[in-house]
Amino acid sequence: MSAEPCSAAAFARARAAEWRPGFTAGRVRHAEVFACAGEATGAAAAIAFALDALDAATPDPVADVPDERAWLWVQDREALRRGGRPYRPGLPRPLRHRLVHVAAKNAEDALFALEEGLRCRDLAFVVGEIAGNPRALDFTASRRLSLAAERHGVPLWLVRLDAERDLSSARMRWDVRAAPSPAPRWNPQAPGTPSWRAELFRSRNHPPGQWTLRDDGKLVAERPRSPDSRDLVSAAGDRSLAAG
Secondary structure (H helix, E strand, C coil), X not given: CCCHHHXXXXXXXXXXXXXXXXXXXXXXXXXXXXXXXXXXXXXXXXXXXXXXXXXXXXXXXXXXXXXXXXXEEXXXXXXXHHHCCCCHHHCCHHHHHHEEEEECCCHXXXXXXXXXXXXXXXXXXXXXXXXXXXXXXXXXXXXXXXXXXXXXXXXXXEEEECCCCCCCCCCEEEEEEECCCXXXXXXXXXXXXXXXXXXXXXXXXXXXXXXXXXXXXXXXEECCCCHHHHHHHHHHCCHHHCCC
């Protein structure tokens, strides 16, 4: 028996398990986004991920009551120094009037504020920014955040600015960098759509992978196709696998 059909089936299963915007199977409550402070991409990507998760949790926003809950953004002093304070007019319009911002003195205070925020079910989600690899953010502290997020159902997107990949209990971990924006359709002088090169290097629900992400009102992901995947598609003789 030829091994080609089995290879094609395995490839199809792998593609079906890949992360994609709006994929709610095994919802993640605690995720980390590693980013460079000089690019100002970390918090923007975290907010885009958070809004994508909220949209996925509300299949019919027209029929349902709009989510007007507040959301929390916590920064430690070094993250605030490197990245600056939130700029409300630059936030997505539905979030501007709902922001609760906390400027913490250090990483210990930031972790305390994050954990307290996760215990508040009246928050839609929590975004944290912590710079570097402070001693306070060890595996035990990370585990406390995961347990609080899962127990109370409040998602946490923790941005790690200029940090090394260390031990963490986060269920999903991203490395995000700036990517060129596509040219605006109507006004060539206008800013382009926010874009990132994103690597999912750890996840309990999806295989690792790389995407180009764009926030054009909704999160859009483009998956680069590897030579191996093209070979499998050719072996299967089924073009639908490439579009899966």
